[in-house]
Amino acid sequence: MPQHDADPTVAALSEGEVLAAILAEVGASRAEVGPGDDAAVIAAPSGRMVATVDTLVHGPDFRLAWTSGFDLGWKAAAVNLADVAAMGATPTALLVALAMPDHTRLSFVTDVARGLRAACDALAPDCSVEGGDLTVSDTLTVAVTALGIPVTKPVTRAGARVGDVVAIAGELGRAAAGLDILFTRFRDDAGQPVPVMGARLSPEDHELVVAQLRPSPPIGAGVIAARAGATAMMDVSDGLALDASRLARASGVTIDLDAAALGPDRERALGGGEDHALLATYPAGAAVPAPFRPIGVVRPAGDIALRLDGEPVTRPPGWDPYRDWDSARG
Numbered sequence: 188m189p190q191h192d193a194d195p196t197v198a199a200l201s202e203g204e205v206l207a208a209i210l211a212e213v214g215a216s217r218a219e220v221g222p223g224d225d226a227a228v229i230a231a232p233s234g235r236m237v238a239t240v241d242t243l244v245h246g247p248d249f250r251l252a253w254t255s256g257f258d259l260g261w262k263a264a265a266v267n268l269a270d271v272a273a274m275g276a277t278p279t280a281l282l283v284a285l286a287m288p289d290h291t292r293l294s295f296v297t298d299v300a301r302g303l304r305a306a307c308d309a310l311a312p313d314c315s316v317e318g319g320d321l322t323v324s325d326t327l328t329v330a331v332t333a334l335g336i337p338v339t340k341p342v343t344r345a346g347a348r349v350g351d352v353v354a355i356a357g358e359l360g361r362a363a364a365g366l367d368i369l370f371t372r373f374r375d376d377a378g379q380p381v382p383v384m385g386a387r388l389s390p391e392d393h394e395l396v397v398a399q400l401r402p403s404p405p406i407g408a409g410v411i412a413a414r415a416g417a418t419a420m421m422d423v424s425d426g427l428a429l430d431a432s433r434l435a436r437a438s439g440v441t442i443d444l445d446a447a448a449l450g451p452d453r454e455r456a457l458g459g460g461e462d463h464a465l466l467a468t469y470p471a472g473a474a475v476p477a478p479f480r481p482i483g484v485v486r487p488a489g490d491i492a493l494r495l496d497g498e499p500v501t502r503p504p505g506w507d508p509y510r511d512w513d514s515a516r517g
């Protein structure tokens with residue numbers, strides 16, 4: 188088949204050929220020793236390195252009917268970059284493990300590589316892919332390890348103090364709104380996902396779907412927060428309500444959010460994850476640096492980790508429709 192020749196499956200190629208195609212797309216190495224040796228060598232001039240890993244599995248974490256190879260590479264990079272940024276660090280390197288079915292087309296693999304590079308270029312220009320691993324699996328899986336350099340003392344979840352200002356950088360609820368569009372408008376009668384590609388969406392809806400498939404967390408804001416003296420920080424991956432209560436518990440405080448600061452779609456702002464906004468606390472009286480905006484205040488610990496305008500939030504919203512896929516299908 189001509190198409191087969193033009194775009195072979197990975198099974199028809201050697202590992203070296205697939206790797207060469209990937210390396211042609213991921214851009215130049217910034218490491219002392221980059222891809223191609225047994226391991227990469229990455230400088231840690233401050234003497235400390237931040238490290239994190241996140242795995243995206245087909246089914247629970249993404250659906251190929253909705254997600255292109257480029258989207259997958261972008262998102263796998265973005266979610267890890269956000270975790271590095273949330274420690275007050277500059278991301279410097281990604282290590283990428285890709286497990287794929289043997290019928291996967293080479294063009295899909297190079298699209299993943301282009302997405303990884305594009306996310307680094309757009310969100311974390313000091314970062315690039317410095318190594319990885321390829322293997323075969325029935326379930327398409329991308330595991331990305333991200334490394335970064337803290338600019339000050341790393342900022343953990345545990346440092347918020349009573350009286351601190353609670354602030355957010357980035358979007359709240361837009362990725363969730365995009366997921367709602369996919370769930371309500373891009374499934375067949377049996378509940379299975381149908382392709383988004385080629386569908387007509389309003390510009391607003393298109394932006395929301397993009398926010399879900401290719402999130403753009405404010406990676407540079409992590410270092411801005413650290414330099415401005417943030418006392419605690421994390422990225423919002425599971426919804427502001429759930430993640431703010433995690434930060435509050437880690438710090439031994441209560442977080443009291445200002446409902447008016449959450450915008451008109453308060454439910455989605457509180458419950459919608461996956462925008463990977465950065466949630467930080469700053470000492471009372473300190474200037475909150477842009478792009479952060481105040482959304483609440485830290486109060487003494489009580490029975491309840493999270494309040495909204497002083498009222499207890501006992502069951503933080505935060506439903507993950509992918510993980511509840513089967514029950515959602517009924």
Ligand SMILES: [Mg+2]
Pocket residue numbers: 269270273421422423424
């Ligand atoms: Mg995180």
